[in-house]
Amino acid sequence: MASLLNQSFQNAKSENRPALLTYTVAGDNTKKKSLEILKSISNYADICELGFPHNTPIADGGQIQTSAYRAIKNGIKINDVFSIAKDFKKSKKTKPIILMGYYNMIFQYNENKFLDKCKKVKVDGLIVVDLPYPENKKFAAKCKKRGVNFIQLVSPTTSPLRLKKIIKDSHDMVYYISMLSTTGGKLKVSPKKILERYNKIKNLNKSKNVVIGFGITEKTIKSLKKADGLVVGSAICKEISSSIKKRQNPVTNVTNIVKRLKNKIK
Amino acid sequence: MAAKKFGLKCKIFMGAKDIKRQKPNCDAMKKNGAEIVPVYSGSQTLVDAVSECMRYWVSNCDNTHMCVGSTVGPNIFVKICGWSTAQISRELKVQLKSEFKKIPNKIKLINCVGGGSSAYGFWSEFIDYDKKQIELIGVEAGGPKKSKLHAAPLSRNAKIGILHGAASYLCQNSEGQINDTESISAGLDYPGVSPIHCFLKDTKRARYTYATDEEALNAHVMVTKYENLNPSLEPSHAFAEAIKIAPKLSKDTIIIVNSCGDAKKDRDILRERLGKR
Numbered sequence: 001m002a003s004l005l006n007q008s009f010q011n012a013k014s015e016n017r018p019a020l021l022t023y024t025v026a027g028d029n030t031k032k033k034s035l036e037i038l039k040s041i042s043n044y045a046d047i048c049e050l051g052f053p054h055n056t057p058i059a060d061g062g063q064i065q066t067s068a069y070r071a072i073k074n075g076i077k078i079n080d081v082f083s084i085a086k087d088f089k090k091s092k093k094t095k096p097i098i099l100m101g102y103y104n105m106i107f108q109y110n111e112n113k114f115l116d117k118c119k120k121v122k123v124d125g126l127i128v129v130d131l132p133y134p135e136n137k138k139f140a141a142k143c144k145k146r147g148v149n150f151i152q153l154v155s156p157t158t159s160p161l162r163l164k165k166i167i168k169d170s171h172d173m174v175y176y177i178s179m180l181s182t183t184g185g186k187l188k189v190s191p192k193k194i195l196e197r198y199n200k201i202k203n204l205n206k207s208k209n210v211v212i213g214f215g216i217t218e219k220t221i222k223s224l225k226k227a228d229g230l231v232v233g234s235a236i237c238k239e240i241s242s243s244i245k246k247r248q249n250p251v252t253n254v255t256n257i258v259k260r261l262k263n264k265i266k
Numbered sequence: 267m268a269a270k271k272f273g274l275k276c277k278i279f280m281g282a283k284d285i286k287r288q289k290p291n292c293d294a295m296k297k298n299g300a301e302i303v304p305v306y307s308g309s310q311t312l313v314d315a316v317s318e319c320m321r322y323w324v325s326n327c328d329n330t331h332m333c334v335g336s337t338v339g340p341n342i343f344v345k346i347c348g349w350s351t352a353q354i355s356r357e358l359k360v361q362l363k364s365e366f367k368k369i370p371n372k373i374k375l376i377n378c379v380g381g382g383s384s385a386y387g388f389w390s391e392f393i394d395y396d397k398k399q400i401e402l403i404g405v406e407a408g409g410p411k412k413s414k415l416h417a418a419p420l421s422r423n424a425k426i427g428i429l430h431g432a433a434s435y436l437c438q439n440s441e442g443q444i445n446d447t448e449s450i451s452a453g454l455d456y457p458g459v460s461p462i463h464c465f466l467k468d469t470k471r472a473r474y475t476y477a478t479d480e481e482a483l484n485a486h487v488m489v490t491k492y493e494n495l496n497p498s499l500e501p502s503h504a505f506a507e508a509i510k511i512a513p514k515l516s517k518d519t520i521i522i523v524n525s526c527g528d529a530k531k532d533r534d535i536l537r538e539r540l541g542k543r
Contacts, residue, residue: 054442054443055308055443055444056308056313056317056429056430056443056444057317058317058320058321058430058431059321059324060321061321065307072443077441078441102428102442103428104427104428104429104436104438104442104444105441105442105443106442107427107428107442108425108427108438108440108441108442109441109442130428130431157327157328180324180325180326180327180328181324181325182321182324182325185325
């Protein structure tokens, strides 16, 4: 049977649009609220990425850093992240969820214990930002054994040879980082150029679902709609921050953003 | 400064707290044409500065090189820094031979360890010697005597963790969040440590201990009083250990402390802690 991730991409393809992937931080701004946000936006998003917050997030720009610090300050622990994922999956059985974070937290939790827990709560995929290829090969194999997709990252600086190897060892989904940047940077490369590189990756193996992330906002999303999937993270985290500041309900505001993002790629 | 010599632009990332407490250093860097970028995230010290520097670099690596001023971070940066600082031990070897005609039989090389660049540089040429002949002693920052916080992952039994692209003993909590550190010395105030030192600890080639803020201050006072030296707070940690162990050593044991920084940069802290001097 095809994985839930594959099914979601196929589903989007059948509607002639890219899959929409959202990123929110577990526990931002509270455990309860982040679950509410997740459930609500999943009515429009095809795949939900849920970040487990780290206090030294070296790949993240200001928006996601703020979300992560807020969640940690509110006392979120790894087990809370799993319980959010579990609750989510109970009501949204067919909606894939991807956990995303930094390796030290998995390492301290214990790799095997972490992955067993992922399997148990039905996590569909994992992105580990600071565990690059080929250091991630063993871990990726462990994921596969448990039916969890390990998602490889590739970037504009990935050499052709390395790219080939990574694609060969990748699972159902590959994440292309659109430009040299941390998360939440301004899209500084033309969409044409990004799609050119995207196609090069795609041509290596058409069966892999390649998503593009970093720098994607309401403004830029339409220009990249030829991709298999598009990830929006910082724009969402930013909305949560501004909702809190304005004392508005982040659930409604964030859902509205995701609704608008979806409309732009239909 | 290297950048000035080669006509390159140079940005220095520094925690806002460190900019304040190491002002004389910042003034010197600025005078040499560097731009100092203050980092306000987290604890506003070295760990945040390294994170922010890495963020800048991944965003600009098509036209920018990253240099890490300590033997921490991804493998290659440890090597680049370690190769450069190793010059200290190459020179020390020459000095030893001219002073004693040969490498003496009992030596203790004492150095402070934050990230561990100067310690590695000080020891590099001597690592292959038997530890009975040349003992390597690393002194970490124990933090204030009354505080639970410190920056001493090696000597206070921190667990191995991953930070800034490398695995090392790391001050962290059970969830893998990086702990706040505390030290009077800005240069030692880092939760991780060079993987090289973790290796030297595991193989028992080097011994690691720590000195508290107070012990370092006392050592600074004593050394400036009796020697024609003005060690900064970093090497004052190493002097503290030398003062502690010296009375128990035999007469033919030679202690060499690397006085790897000048107290000019710590002027403000010393004035605050020791009064007018």
